Amino acid sequence: MYTSHEDIGYDFEDDPKDKKTLKPHPNIDSGWAWMVVLSSFFVHILIMGSQMALGVLNVEWLEEFHQSRGLTAWVSSLSMGITLIVGPFIGLFINTCGCRRTAIIGGLVNSLGWVLSAYAANVHYLFITFGVTAGFGSGMAYLPAVVMVGRYFQKRRALAQGLSTTGTGFGTFLMTVLLKYLCAEYGWRNAMFIQGAVSLNLCVCGALMRPLSPGKELNDDRGGKDPRVVPAQSPGSKSSGQLDGAEEKGGRPRNEETLGDLPAQAGQEKAGHGQNMGAFRVLKTASQLTRRVKKGFRAWYSGYFGAASLFTNRMFVAFVFWALFAYSSFVVPFIHLPEIVNLYNLSEQNDVFPLTSIIAIVHIFAKVILGVVADLPCISVWNVFLMANFTLVLSIFILPLVHTYAGLAVICALIGFSSGYFSLMPVVTEDLVGIEHLANAYGIIICANGISALLGPPFAGWIYDITEKYDFSFYICGLLYMVGILFLLIQPCIQIIEQSRKKYMDGSHV
16 A cells, blocks of 8 residues: 555665665564554544544434434544545555654644534534544544554564554543543533543654654655755855956956955845755755655555456455445444433443443454464464354344343443454455555455445434334344345355356366
8 A cells, every 4th residue: 555665664775786685674573663553552542442432422412403313423424434435545645744744634633623523503513523524634643553553563563453453442441431421521512622632642643653764754855965055156156266266367456446345245145145045945845845746646546546456356346345334333333322222221320331331342352362263273264254244243133132231231242252353354355365455455445444434323323213213223234234244255156156167168178
């Protein structure tokens, strides 16, 4: 997606024969790499954790604005969906500005979205301030956090990504408790204002995303030279040379009137030299920026639109269809569970230990456990991935049938454990397309997940508005999820049939 020799942790050096050699970077898999993991961990807490806790605010918005559940759910789904959908396009910022600057700007934009949302007069205002603004800022901070971990790790990349993404589970638990407390003590408007201040810590996380070669991103076009150093002669030195020539030719200095005017001439020449240098710096900076933008755009364009051959892989296309249906089944419970608890009159028990927190805590351990199981030599990653999906879709079907807190807690634990397959998605994607296309393919999968997150919660809300129940929302989401799983199962069968038919045809011709 955004790979270069600098990105993957190697620096170029010139040898005496002007050939390029690769030198391993000392911070790969050690040193500052673990600070990058810590930074990515907190980014997941602040972005993904807060988004998974939006069900708390969704209840407040329903009471405040008295709009339909389908319309109100668009606020949360816009924020979650845009965070993932814009992922491929954030690559242009990364290629142009680098991960550090992109993440810092994203933190500022995200914080601005939270603060502006505190002054919302209606739901439509929240669409722009929270859904679009905060969502776009989240995307700008989230993608660099994932990319930088990949750049700093080679041997331990899976471990590093697993540790950093556990921030989603920790964040869901912490942000749910924090938002519930802030809403109860200060009201939802002040809670969003405070959360906007908390989100400024994304800028600190972005500052920790130090490039592997410090200063190389800024000075690659300068060739290691200071732009303030100009090798050409200055106008002052030229004037001095002309004066010396005049003295040698005439054998004596010029008259006193000419000598008396020299300080004034020198002052004028110095001022003109300063203006020329200022204009030179502006032009050179503009030229460097233009080259950087063009280079970044070319890398971004070739990285995504040059990957059209991925769609000739039928199994990958089936995987994209699965991603379109699957993620909503994970997101919908987070958005609507707080209100479902109120409908079942289980608020007091849920306040003691929220159901969404149960999902988050189990989700943390599930990522590690499923990753360890999938790494066992006697077990297929695909089998673990499919079993986790079947468990999740079964939990979605059972959820509407349970009306007690203990029963819902068990189902939420199953949802949290089975959704741990997210840590296996990069591995499964690599098995489908190969390591050389992994980044581009995974960007497409994330975008498909974003579309699912964008449409899932409002769809569930609209179904409730029509039927006055959430039961059908979960049944429909489960059916669509099952369709996605069937795509994954049918495609290998089709490929086996086609291969057998091809072998049969080749044998008949012989």
